[in-house]
Amino acid sequence: MKIKSITNQHRRDFTAVYECQHCGHEQKGDGYDDAYFHEKVIPAMKCASCGKDGNEVTSVPSVPAHAVL
Numbered sequence: 054m055k056i057k058s059i060t061n062q063h064r065r066d067f068t069a070v071y072e073c074q075h076c077g078h079e080q081k082g083d084g085y086d087d088a089y090f091h092e093k094v095i096p097a098m099k100c101a102s103c104g105k106d107g108n109e110v111t112s113v114p115s116v117p118a119h120a121v122l
Contacts, residue, residue, distance in 0.1 A: 054095060055112065056084075057071065062115075066084075068083055073105070076100060078101065090114075091112050096111070
């Protein structure tokens with residue numbers, strides 16, 4: 054899965070529309086805007102439609118790691 058759009062964000066917590074790179078299926082979900090979430094969690098998300106994962110990093114945090122929110 055990859056982030057198609059972030060619909061809401063408060064500090065590092067966000068809600069987004071995720072899109073499958075394989076079949077194009079979209080689903081809403083929550084997230085956390087840090088490097089671990091973008092590099093490990095999102096690529097491992099399984100698509101609810103085709104069952105495949107993205108297995109690649111497709112996004113980076115919008116807030117730098119050193120920023121205090």
